[in-house]
Amino acid sequence: MDHVGEPRAQAGAGEDCGFDRQVRTPLLLHIGYHKTASTWLQSNLFDARDQGFMTDPATPRHALVEALVRPDPLFYDPAAAAAAYRPASDLALAQGRTLVLSHERLSGYPSSGGRDRQLIAERLAATFPEARILIVIREQKAVIRSMYSQHVTDGGVESIEHFLVTPEPRLCRKPSFSLEYYCYDRMLDLYRGLFGAERVLVLPYELLARDPAAFSARIVRHCGGAPAPVGEAKRVNAARPLLMQAVQRPLNMLLYHNELSPGALLHIPRFHKRYARLRPLFAALSPRFLERRLDARLRNVIAAHVGDFYAESNARTQDLIDVDLAALGYTVEGRK
Structure with a gap:
């Protein structure tokens, strides 16, 4: 069953790509979270014509942040923001497709505690009130570990502690x-309140690895389409060696003046992009025993800090989305 809305009626014969123009949702907002296979979704689903989706051909993804996140709250104009995406939305509607606006930053940014996530949600509701929402979640200790590595990649300097x-x-x-x-x-409460429960689909990241076809089919049906086959859920952004990240932290402090490390002694523009070219070297030279030791330490620090903090929240989330999160490795109150 669809846990947040029943599947829509499928198209009749002769419709473009098998979709009924009358029931296809014109706009899907995919807001993240970070480190939940967003790149895979963007590459394998949202740009796939046979799935009935399309992305804005005239606007790069980072423009979503410029248009929907960065403007000062006192200067943001929902009508102007909506107008910028109207040509792409009209094209999708004419083709019986769903336009997808996808960016993890729409769920806030973890390194800042997601302080602007409610502001962004309200902004999205004011700009695209008829949109459907996709949120992909991930077991918290695993996503914190992955996001910390991304924090360092983006320019952060702090130890995990x-x-x-x-x-x-x-x-x-x-x-x-x-x-x-x-x-x-x-x-989930926030987005259901703004858009309606039937318009919000929440899927655990862990289901993608188990069954990418079923995972993708849920998203397609959420938008009123008939699912088509998808490729394997292979990792698109491979994890960096932890030794590489350990070396980058002090280098960020010395060489990369950015939002996560202001006040660097020197500034090499786009240092993080330049440093990324060294990944094959670190992958070849970093000893496996050292990688295992660094990984174990990272996971132990996170597990000790998190404890059972999410147990109550996960129990409620489990009930709201009707998915057994405990079986997927989440800490759930009342479940061992």
Whole structure:
């Protein structure tokens, strides 16, 4: 069954790509979370004509942040933002497809504790009130481990211990990571309240690895389409060696003046992109025993810090989306 809305009627014979123009949802907002196979979805589903989706051919993905996230709240104009995407939306409607606007930043940013996620949600509702929503969640300890690595890749300098704990004096002069960011039930409540429960689909990332066809089919049906075959759920962005990340942290502090590391002694523009070219070298030279040791330490620190913090939230999320999260490795209150 579809846990957040029943499948729509399928198209009759002769319709473009097998979709009924009258029931196909014209717009899907995929908001993340970060590190939940967004790149795979964008490459294998949202750009696949046979799935009935399309992305804006005239606008790069990063423009979504420029248009929907960055504007000052006192200057944001929902009508102007909607107008910018109207040509692509009209094209999708004419072809009986669903336009997908997909960017993880629409769910906030973990390193800042997602402080603007409610503002963004309200902005999306004011701009695209008829859209459907896709949220992909992931077991919290695993996603924090992955996101911390991304934090370093993006220019962060903190150790895992400092990343997890809000610095003194805790006056929130500058937002930092917060465990509350991954209380998924709160995000689900927010989007259901803004768009309606039937318009919000939440899927666990872990289901993609188990059955990419079923995972993708849920998204297609959520938008009123008939699913087509998809490729294997292969990792698109391979994890970097942890030694590479350990070396990057002090280099960020010295050479990369950015939002996550202001005040570097020197500044090499796009340092993180240049440093990324060294990945094959680190992959070849980093000893496996060292990688295992670094990984075990990282996971142990995160597990000790998180504890059972998410158990109650996960139990409620499990009930809301009707998926057995405990069976997928999530800590759920009342389940061992």
